Amino acid sequence: MSTPVASPDAARLLADLIAGRFPDERGRFGPFGGRYVPETLIPALERLERGVRAHLHASDFQADFARQLTTWVGRPTALTFAERLSQRWGAKLWLKREDLAHTGAHKINNAIGQALLARRLGAKRIVAETGAGQHGVASAAACARLGLPCTVYMGAIDMERQAPNVGRMRLLGAEVVPVTSGDRTLRAAIDEALRDWVADPTDTYYLLGSAVGPHPYPYLVRELQAVIGREARAQMLAATGALPDVLIACVGGGSNSMGAFHAFIGDAAVRIIGIEAGGRGAGLGDNAATVAHGRPGVLHGTYSMLLQNEDGQIQETHSVSAGLDYPGVGPEHALLAAIGRVSYQTASDDEALECVRSLSENEGILPALESAHALAGARRYAQAHPGCSILVCLSGRGDKDMPTLQQTLLNPEHR
Ligand SMILES: *Cc1c(COP(=O)(O)O)cnc(C)c1O
Numbered sequence: 065m066s067t068p069v070a071s072p073d074a075a076r077l078l079a080d081l082i083a084g085r086f087p088d089e090r091g092r093f094g095p096f097g098g099r100y101v102p103e104t105l106i107p108a109l110e111r112l113e114r115g116v117r118a119h120l121h122a123s124d125f126q127a128d129f130a131r132q133l134t135t136w137v138g139r140p141t142a143l144t145f146a147e148r149l150s151q152r153w154g155a156k157l158w159l160k161r162e163d164l165a166h167t168g169a170h171k172i173n174n175a176i177g178q179a180l181l182a183r184r185l186g187a188k189r190i191v192a193e194t195g196a197g198q199h200g201v202a203s204a205a206a207c208a209r210l211g212l213p214c215t216v217y218m219g220a221i222d223m224e225r226q227a228p229n230v231g232r233m234r235l236l237g238a239e240v241v242p243v244t245s246g247d248r249t250l251r252a253a254i255d256e257a258l259r260d261w262v263a264d265p266t267d268t269y270y271l272l273g274s275a276v277g278p279h280p281y282p283y284l285v286r287e288l289q290a291v292i293g294r295e296a297r298a299q300m301l302a303a304t305g306a307l308p309d310v311l312i313a314c315v316g317g318g319s320n321s322m323g324a325f326h327a328f329i330g331d332a333a334v335r336i337i338g339i340e341a342g343g344r345g346a347g348l349g350d351n352a353a354t355v356a357h358g359r360p361g362v363l364h365g366t367y368s369m370l371l372q373n374e375d376g377q378i379q380e381t382h383s384v385s386a387g388l389d390y391p392g393v394g395p396e397h398a399l400l401a402a403i404g405r406v407s408y409q410t411a412s413d414d415e416a417l418e419c420v421r422s423l424s425e426n427e428g429i430l431p432a433l434e435s436a437h438a439l440a441g442a443r444r445y446a447q448a449h450p451g452c453s454i455l456v457c458l459s460g461r462g463d464k465d466m467p468t469l470q471q472t473l474l475n476p477e478h479r
Contacts, residue, residue, distance in 0.1 A: 074403040091279020097395035099278040108265030143299035148426040155446035156453040160296040169460030170320040175202035177288035182269035189213040192271040193257040195250030196386030197229025199273030204238035214238040217256040219249035274317025275394035278365030289323025308455035310335040314437040318394035324457035339441035341383035342410030352381035354393040355408040363392040384413035385433035411440035432460035
Protein backbone atom coordinates (compact mmCIF):
# COMPACT_ATOMS: atom_id res chain seq x y z
CA MET A 65 0.00 0.00 0.00
CA SER A 66 1.06 3.60 -0.45
CA THR A 67 2.75 5.45 2.39
CA PRO A 68 0.06 6.85 4.66
CA VAL A 69 0.44 10.59 5.19
CA ALA A 70 -1.68 12.27 7.89
CA SER A 71 -4.42 14.36 6.30
CA PRO A 72 -3.33 17.87 7.43
CA ASP A 73 0.04 16.99 5.90
CA ALA A 74 -1.64 15.75 2.73
CA ALA A 75 -3.53 19.05 2.34
CA ARG A 76 -0.33 21.04 2.79
CA LEU A 77 1.60 18.83 0.36
CA LEU A 78 -1.17 19.17 -2.23
CA ALA A 79 -1.15 22.96 -1.84
CA ASP A 80 2.64 22.97 -2.29
CA LEU A 81 2.32 20.75 -5.34
CA ILE A 82 -0.30 23.01 -6.96
CA ALA A 83 1.79 26.07 -6.14
CA GLY A 84 4.69 24.49 -8.09
CA ARG A 85 6.97 24.08 -5.06
CA PHE A 86 7.96 20.52 -6.06
CA PRO A 87 10.56 19.36 -6.67
CA ASP A 88 12.11 21.43 -3.88
CA GLU A 89 15.74 22.57 -3.85
CA ARG A 90 16.82 19.05 -2.82
CA GLY A 91 14.97 17.56 -5.76
CA ARG A 92 12.22 16.13 -3.58
CA PHE A 93 8.51 15.68 -4.07
CA GLY A 94 7.54 15.71 -0.39
CA PRO A 95 9.35 12.72 1.10
CA PHE A 96 10.10 11.19 -2.33
CA GLY A 97 12.67 11.78 -5.05
CA GLY A 98 16.12 13.18 -4.35
CA ARG A 99 19.45 11.97 -5.62
CA TYR A 100 20.65 8.59 -4.32
CA VAL A 101 23.69 8.04 -6.51
CA PRO A 102 27.42 7.34 -6.14
CA GLU A 103 29.60 10.43 -5.48
CA THR A 104 30.98 10.18 -9.02
CA LEU A 105 27.59 11.01 -10.54
CA ILE A 106 26.86 14.11 -8.45
CA PRO A 107 28.85 16.62 -10.58
CA ALA A 108 27.13 15.39 -13.76
CA LEU A 109 23.68 15.71 -12.21
CA GLU A 110 24.47 19.15 -10.81
CA ARG A 111 25.67 20.27 -14.21
CA LEU A 112 22.47 18.96 -15.78
CA GLU A 113 20.38 20.69 -13.13
CA ARG A 114 22.08 24.02 -13.88
CA GLY A 115 21.49 23.44 -17.58
CA VAL A 116 17.81 22.69 -17.02
CA ARG A 117 17.42 25.82 -14.92
CA ALA A 118 19.19 27.99 -17.50
CA HIS A 119 17.51 26.71 -20.67
CA LEU A 120 14.32 24.69 -20.20
CA HIS A 121 11.99 27.65 -19.70
CA ALA A 122 13.97 30.17 -21.73
CA SER A 123 11.87 31.52 -24.58
CA ASP A 124 14.34 30.55 -27.33
CA PHE A 125 14.52 26.95 -26.08
CA GLN A 126 10.73 26.75 -25.80
CA ALA A 127 10.40 28.15 -29.33
CA ASP A 128 12.80 25.48 -30.69
CA PHE A 129 10.96 22.77 -28.78
CA ALA A 130 7.55 23.97 -29.97
CA ARG A 131 8.78 24.07 -33.58
CA GLN A 132 10.04 20.47 -33.43
CA LEU A 133 6.79 19.35 -31.78
CA THR A 134 4.68 20.98 -34.48
CA THR A 135 6.68 20.30 -37.62
CA TRP A 136 8.31 16.96 -36.82
CA VAL A 137 6.43 15.18 -34.00
CA GLY A 138 3.01 16.14 -35.41
CA ARG A 139 1.57 18.07 -32.47
CA PRO A 140 -0.96 18.94 -31.33
CA THR A 141 -2.16 15.36 -31.38
CA ALA A 142 -5.90 14.93 -31.91
CA LEU A 143 -8.56 14.62 -29.23
CA THR A 144 -10.98 11.95 -30.46
CA PHE A 145 -14.48 11.28 -29.19
CA ALA A 146 -14.90 7.49 -29.10
CA GLU A 147 -18.48 7.44 -30.32
CA ARG A 148 -19.23 3.75 -30.57
CA LEU A 149 -17.32 2.70 -27.49
CA SER A 150 -19.02 5.47 -25.51
CA GLN A 151 -22.37 4.04 -26.48
CA ARG A 152 -21.32 0.54 -25.47
CA TRP A 153 -19.82 1.58 -22.16
CA GLY A 154 -22.57 4.06 -21.27
CA ALA A 155 -20.20 6.99 -20.76
CA LYS A 156 -18.57 9.73 -22.83
CA LEU A 157 -15.09 8.54 -23.73
CA TRP A 158 -12.48 10.97 -25.07
CA LEU A 159 -9.05 9.88 -26.26
CA LYS A 160 -5.89 12.00 -26.25
CA ARG A 161 -4.15 10.51 -29.26
CA GLU A 162 -0.46 10.15 -28.39
CA ASP A 163 -0.53 7.12 -30.70
CA LEU A 164 -0.48 9.68 -33.54
CA ALA A 165 2.81 11.23 -32.40
CA HIS A 166 5.89 10.48 -34.52
CA THR A 167 7.36 7.02 -33.78
CA GLY A 168 3.98 5.96 -32.39
CA ALA A 169 3.90 7.09 -28.77
CA HIS A 170 4.40 9.93 -26.31
CA LYS A 171 8.08 9.01 -25.77
CA ILE A 172 9.18 11.24 -28.66
CA ASN A 173 8.11 14.42 -26.76
CA ASN A 174 10.73 13.71 -24.12
CA ALA A 175 13.37 12.42 -26.53
CA ILE A 176 13.36 15.46 -28.82
CA GLY A 177 13.14 17.82 -25.84
CA GLN A 178 16.17 16.32 -24.11
CA ALA A 179 18.12 16.06 -27.37
CA LEU A 180 17.54 19.80 -27.90
CA LEU A 181 18.71 20.45 -24.34
CA ALA A 182 21.80 18.28 -24.91
CA ARG A 183 22.71 20.34 -27.96
CA ARG A 184 22.33 23.59 -25.96
CA LEU A 185 24.59 22.15 -23.26
CA GLY A 186 27.24 21.46 -25.89
CA ALA A 187 27.04 17.66 -25.75
CA LYS A 188 28.82 15.84 -28.59
CA ARG A 189 27.04 12.51 -28.18
CA ILE A 190 23.96 10.99 -26.52
CA VAL A 191 23.68 7.81 -24.51
CA ALA A 192 20.37 6.18 -23.70
CA GLU A 193 19.13 2.90 -22.34
CA THR A 194 16.12 0.94 -23.46
CA GLY A 195 14.16 -2.08 -22.31
CA ALA A 196 11.41 -2.78 -24.80
CA GLY A 197 13.16 -0.61 -27.37
CA GLN A 198 10.55 2.15 -27.66
CA HIS A 199 12.63 4.76 -25.87
CA GLY A 200 15.67 3.66 -27.85
CA VAL A 201 13.81 4.22 -31.11
CA ALA A 202 12.56 7.64 -29.99
CA SER A 203 16.07 8.64 -28.88
CA ALA A 204 17.64 7.39 -32.10
CA ALA A 205 15.09 9.34 -34.16
CA ALA A 206 15.57 12.54 -32.15
CA CYS A 207 19.37 12.27 -32.42
CA ALA A 208 19.20 11.67 -36.17
CA ARG A 209 16.98 14.74 -36.50
CA LEU A 210 19.52 16.92 -34.67
CA GLY A 211 22.66 15.26 -36.06
CA LEU A 212 23.87 13.91 -32.70
CA PRO A 213 25.59 10.49 -32.48
CA CYS A 214 23.52 8.11 -30.33
CA THR A 215 24.56 5.04 -28.36
CA VAL A 216 21.78 2.89 -26.92
CA TYR A 217 22.51 0.30 -24.23
CA MET A 218 20.15 -2.64 -24.31
CA GLY A 219 20.14 -5.89 -22.36
CA ALA A 220 21.14 -8.89 -24.48
CA ILE A 221 17.91 -10.67 -23.54
CA ASP A 222 15.83 -7.64 -24.53
CA MET A 223 17.67 -7.39 -27.86
CA GLU A 224 16.52 -10.88 -28.68
CA ARG A 225 12.93 -10.22 -27.54
CA GLN A 226 12.69 -6.88 -29.36
CA ALA A 227 14.62 -7.57 -32.54
CA PRO A 228 12.49 -5.27 -34.81
CA ASN A 229 13.22 -2.26 -32.57
CA VAL A 230 16.96 -3.05 -32.65
CA GLY A 231 16.72 -2.89 -36.44
CA ARG A 232 14.81 0.42 -36.30
CA MET A 233 17.42 1.99 -34.03
CA ARG A 234 20.23 0.88 -36.33
CA LEU A 235 18.44 2.22 -39.41
CA LEU A 236 18.07 5.53 -37.58
CA GLY A 237 21.84 5.58 -37.23
CA ALA A 238 22.19 4.62 -33.56
CA GLU A 239 24.78 2.23 -32.21
CA VAL A 240 23.05 -0.45 -30.15
CA VAL A 241 25.31 -1.96 -27.50
CA PRO A 242 24.30 -5.35 -26.04
CA VAL A 243 24.62 -5.52 -22.25
CA THR A 244 25.64 -8.96 -21.05
CA SER A 245 26.24 -8.10 -17.40
CA GLY A 246 23.80 -8.35 -14.48
CA ASP A 247 20.25 -9.34 -15.36
CA ARG A 248 20.92 -8.65 -19.10
CA THR A 249 17.72 -6.57 -19.26
CA LEU A 250 16.76 -2.93 -18.56
CA ARG A 251 18.33 -2.69 -15.10
CA ALA A 252 21.76 -3.72 -16.34
CA ALA A 253 21.37 -1.42 -19.37
CA ILE A 254 20.72 1.57 -17.09
CA ASP A 255 23.89 0.78 -15.11
CA GLU A 256 25.93 0.67 -18.33
CA ALA A 257 24.47 3.95 -19.65
CA LEU A 258 25.31 5.64 -16.33
CA ARG A 259 28.87 4.26 -16.43
CA ASP A 260 29.30 5.65 -19.93
CA TRP A 261 27.93 9.05 -18.86
CA VAL A 262 30.18 9.47 -15.79
CA ALA A 263 33.24 8.72 -17.90
CA ASP A 264 32.72 12.02 -19.76
CA PRO A 265 29.75 14.03 -18.45
CA THR A 266 30.71 17.16 -20.39
CA ASP A 267 30.70 15.75 -23.91
CA THR A 268 28.10 13.04 -23.23
CA TYR A 269 24.44 13.59 -22.42
CA TYR A 270 22.37 10.83 -20.79
CA LEU A 271 18.85 10.83 -22.25
CA LEU A 272 16.61 9.13 -19.67
CA GLY A 273 13.28 7.75 -20.88
CA SER A 274 10.72 8.17 -18.11
CA ALA A 275 9.85 10.35 -15.11
CA VAL A 276 12.20 8.32 -12.91
CA GLY A 277 15.84 8.45 -11.80
CA PRO A 278 17.73 11.04 -9.75
CA HIS A 279 16.86 14.75 -9.71
CA PRO A 280 16.45 16.58 -12.09
CA TYR A 281 15.19 13.82 -14.43
CA PRO A 282 11.68 13.30 -12.95
CA TYR A 283 11.12 17.07 -13.19
CA LEU A 284 12.69 17.44 -16.64
CA VAL A 285 10.70 14.58 -18.15
CA ARG A 286 7.44 15.81 -16.59
CA GLU A 287 7.96 19.30 -17.98
CA LEU A 288 8.65 17.96 -21.48
CA GLN A 289 5.62 15.62 -21.39
CA ALA A 290 3.27 18.19 -19.80
CA VAL A 291 2.35 19.30 -23.32
CA ILE A 292 0.01 16.27 -23.40
CA GLY A 293 -2.18 17.52 -20.55
CA ARG A 294 -2.00 21.18 -21.60
CA GLU A 295 -3.27 20.34 -25.08
CA ALA A 296 -5.88 17.87 -23.84
CA ARG A 297 -7.28 20.32 -21.27
CA ALA A 298 -7.70 23.06 -23.89
CA GLN A 299 -9.12 20.58 -26.43
CA MET A 300 -11.68 19.25 -23.92
CA LEU A 301 -12.80 22.80 -23.07
CA ALA A 302 -13.06 23.68 -26.76
CA ALA A 303 -14.99 20.52 -27.65
CA THR A 304 -17.34 20.26 -24.66
CA GLY A 305 -17.08 23.53 -22.72
CA ALA A 306 -16.14 21.53 -19.64
CA LEU A 307 -13.36 19.50 -18.08
CA PRO A 308 -13.77 15.71 -17.94
CA ASP A 309 -15.12 14.08 -14.77
CA VAL A 310 -12.12 11.78 -14.71
CA LEU A 311 -8.70 11.55 -16.36
CA ILE A 312 -7.07 8.15 -16.75
CA ALA A 313 -3.58 7.11 -17.92
CA CYS A 314 -1.39 4.01 -17.66
CA VAL A 315 1.64 4.10 -15.38
CA GLY A 316 4.94 2.36 -16.12
CA GLY A 317 7.77 4.63 -15.02
CA GLY A 318 5.12 7.31 -15.15
CA SER A 319 5.92 9.74 -17.97
CA ASN A 320 2.80 9.75 -20.16
CA SER A 321 0.66 9.83 -17.03
CA MET A 322 2.60 12.68 -15.33
CA GLY A 323 2.50 14.54 -18.64
CA ALA A 324 -1.26 14.06 -18.87
CA PHE A 325 -1.97 14.72 -15.17
CA HIS A 326 0.16 17.81 -14.58
CA ALA A 327 -2.22 20.41 -16.05
CA PHE A 328 -5.17 18.90 -14.14
CA ILE A 329 -3.68 18.54 -10.65
CA GLY A 330 -5.20 21.85 -9.53
CA ASP A 331 -8.65 21.04 -10.98
CA ALA A 332 -10.22 19.69 -7.81
CA ALA A 333 -13.36 18.55 -9.65
CA VAL A 334 -11.39 16.26 -11.97
CA ARG A 335 -10.71 12.82 -10.53
CA ILE A 336 -7.41 11.36 -11.66
CA ILE A 337 -6.63 7.67 -11.93
CA GLY A 338 -3.36 5.92 -12.77
CA ILE A 339 -3.58 2.34 -14.02
CA GLU A 340 -0.70 -0.01 -13.30
CA ALA A 341 -0.01 -3.42 -14.80
CA GLY A 342 -1.94 -6.01 -12.78
CA GLY A 343 -0.42 -8.82 -14.87
CA ARG A 344 -1.57 -12.31 -13.85
CA GLY A 345 -2.57 -11.34 -10.31
CA ALA A 346 -1.54 -9.83 -6.98
CA GLY A 347 1.22 -12.35 -6.18
CA LEU A 348 4.88 -11.33 -5.90
CA GLY A 349 6.36 -11.46 -9.41
CA ASP A 350 2.99 -11.67 -11.16
CA ASN A 351 2.52 -7.96 -11.86
CA ALA A 352 4.25 -4.60 -12.21
CA ALA A 353 1.85 -2.64 -9.98
CA THR A 354 4.40 -0.64 -8.04
CA VAL A 355 2.15 1.76 -6.15
CA ALA A 356 -0.49 -0.88 -5.47
CA HIS A 357 1.88 -3.58 -4.22
CA GLY A 358 5.20 -1.84 -3.54
CA ARG A 359 6.93 -0.26 -0.57
CA PRO A 360 9.17 2.83 -0.39
CA GLY A 361 12.80 2.30 -1.28
CA VAL A 362 15.62 3.45 -3.56
CA LEU A 363 15.95 2.37 -7.18
CA HIS A 364 17.99 4.05 -9.93
CA GLY A 365 18.86 7.04 -7.82
CA THR A 366 15.44 8.01 -6.52
CA TYR A 367 13.44 7.33 -3.36
CA SER A 368 9.99 6.16 -4.42
CA MET A 369 7.70 3.19 -4.31
CA LEU A 370 9.14 -0.05 -5.61
CA LEU A 371 8.43 -3.74 -5.86
CA GLN A 372 10.71 -5.58 -3.48
CA ASN A 373 10.64 -8.75 -1.46
CA GLU A 374 10.93 -9.04 2.34
CA ASP A 375 14.72 -8.61 2.18
CA GLY A 376 14.51 -5.48 0.07
CA GLN A 377 15.59 -7.30 -3.11
CA ILE A 378 14.05 -5.82 -6.26
CA GLN A 379 11.22 -8.05 -7.37
CA GLU A 380 10.94 -9.63 -10.82
CA THR A 381 7.92 -8.18 -12.59
CA HIS A 382 5.45 -9.44 -15.13
CA SER A 383 3.17 -7.67 -17.59
CA VAL A 384 1.88 -8.54 -21.04
CA SER A 385 3.02 -5.04 -22.01
CA ALA A 386 6.78 -4.53 -22.03
CA GLY A 387 6.48 -0.78 -21.45
CA LEU A 388 4.80 -1.22 -18.05
CA ASP A 389 7.16 -3.97 -16.92
CA TYR A 390 9.32 -1.92 -14.49
CA PRO A 391 9.62 -2.49 -10.71
CA GLY A 392 9.80 1.24 -9.87
CA VAL A 393 7.73 4.36 -10.48
CA GLY A 394 8.52 8.08 -10.60
CA PRO A 395 8.72 9.90 -7.24
CA GLU A 396 5.98 12.40 -8.09
CA HIS A 397 3.56 9.49 -8.46
CA ALA A 398 4.58 8.22 -5.03
CA LEU A 399 3.65 11.63 -3.62
CA LEU A 400 0.36 11.85 -5.55
CA ALA A 401 -0.56 8.42 -4.20
CA ALA A 402 0.45 9.25 -0.63
CA ILE A 403 -1.66 12.40 -0.52
CA GLY A 404 -4.56 10.78 -2.34
CA ARG A 405 -4.73 13.24 -5.25
CA VAL A 406 -4.40 10.39 -7.75
CA SER A 407 -5.95 6.99 -7.23
CA TYR A 408 -3.82 4.07 -8.45
CA GLN A 409 -5.55 0.93 -9.63
CA THR A 410 -4.56 -2.10 -11.66
CA ALA A 411 -5.74 -3.72 -14.88
CA SER A 412 -4.82 -7.31 -15.66
CA ASP A 413 -3.18 -8.71 -18.81
CA ASP A 414 -6.54 -10.14 -19.87
CA GLU A 415 -8.47 -6.91 -19.29
CA ALA A 416 -5.89 -5.01 -21.35
CA LEU A 417 -6.04 -7.54 -24.19
CA GLU A 418 -9.82 -7.32 -24.22
CA CYS A 419 -9.60 -3.53 -24.53
CA VAL A 420 -7.16 -3.81 -27.45
CA ARG A 421 -9.92 -5.69 -29.22
CA SER A 422 -12.71 -3.31 -28.14
CA LEU A 423 -10.96 -0.14 -29.28
CA SER A 424 -9.78 -1.72 -32.52
CA GLU A 425 -13.21 -3.07 -33.49
CA ASN A 426 -15.28 -0.10 -32.34
CA GLU A 427 -13.10 2.88 -33.22
CA GLY A 428 -10.58 1.68 -35.80
CA ILE A 429 -7.68 2.40 -33.46
CA LEU A 430 -5.21 -0.34 -32.53
CA PRO A 431 -3.86 0.81 -29.15
CA ALA A 432 -0.58 -0.15 -27.52
CA LEU A 433 -0.97 -2.81 -24.82
CA GLU A 434 0.19 -0.20 -22.29
CA SER A 435 -2.55 2.22 -23.33
CA ALA A 436 -5.11 -0.60 -23.26
CA HIS A 437 -4.56 -0.76 -19.48
CA ALA A 438 -5.82 2.82 -19.23
CA LEU A 439 -8.83 1.84 -21.34
CA ALA A 440 -9.57 -1.06 -19.00
CA GLY A 441 -9.56 1.44 -16.12
CA ALA A 442 -11.94 3.65 -18.11
CA ARG A 443 -14.34 0.80 -18.77
CA ARG A 444 -14.46 -0.03 -15.07
CA TYR A 445 -15.07 3.63 -14.19
CA ALA A 446 -17.84 3.88 -16.79
CA GLN A 447 -19.61 0.88 -15.29
CA ALA A 448 -19.59 2.49 -11.85
CA HIS A 449 -20.45 6.03 -13.09
CA PRO A 450 -22.90 5.82 -16.01
CA GLY A 451 -23.01 8.93 -18.19
CA CYS A 452 -19.77 10.44 -16.90
CA SER A 453 -17.14 11.97 -19.18
CA ILE A 454 -13.78 10.21 -19.25
CA LEU A 455 -10.55 11.45 -20.78
CA VAL A 456 -8.01 8.69 -21.50
CA CYS A 457 -4.40 9.30 -22.46
CA LEU A 458 -3.91 6.85 -25.32
CA SER A 459 -0.14 6.72 -24.93
CA GLY A 460 0.75 4.77 -28.09
CA ARG A 461 -0.22 2.62 -31.03
CA GLY A 462 -0.26 -1.16 -30.99
CA ASP A 463 1.59 -2.11 -34.16
CA LYS A 464 4.70 -2.87 -32.08
CA ASP A 465 2.66 -5.43 -30.11
CA MET A 466 1.73 -7.61 -33.08
CA PRO A 467 3.95 -10.55 -32.02
CA THR A 468 2.22 -10.62 -28.59
CA LEU A 469 -1.22 -10.15 -30.16
CA GLN A 470 -0.53 -13.02 -32.58
CA GLN A 471 0.15 -15.28 -29.60
CA THR A 472 -2.88 -14.11 -27.61
CA LEU A 473 -5.92 -12.44 -29.21
CA LEU A 474 -5.25 -13.94 -32.66
CA ASN A 475 -4.32 -17.39 -31.36
CA PRO A 476 -7.29 -19.79 -31.33
CA GLU A 477 -5.50 -21.81 -28.62
CA HIS A 478 -5.24 -18.82 -26.31
CA ARG A 479 -7.18 -19.59 -23.11
C1 LIG B 1 6.89 3.25 -22.65
C2 LIG B 1 5.43 3.31 -22.79
C3 LIG B 1 4.58 3.47 -21.68
C4 LIG B 1 5.09 3.47 -20.26
O1 LIG B 1 5.98 4.48 -19.93
P1 LIG B 1 5.57 5.72 -19.03
O2 LIG B 1 6.86 6.39 -18.74
O3 LIG B 1 4.88 5.21 -17.80
O4 LIG B 1 4.65 6.56 -19.84
C5 LIG B 1 3.23 3.60 -21.89
N1 LIG B 1 2.70 3.54 -23.13
C6 LIG B 1 3.48 3.38 -24.23
C7 LIG B 1 2.83 3.32 -25.57
C8 LIG B 1 4.85 3.25 -24.10
O5 LIG B 1 5.61 3.08 -25.19
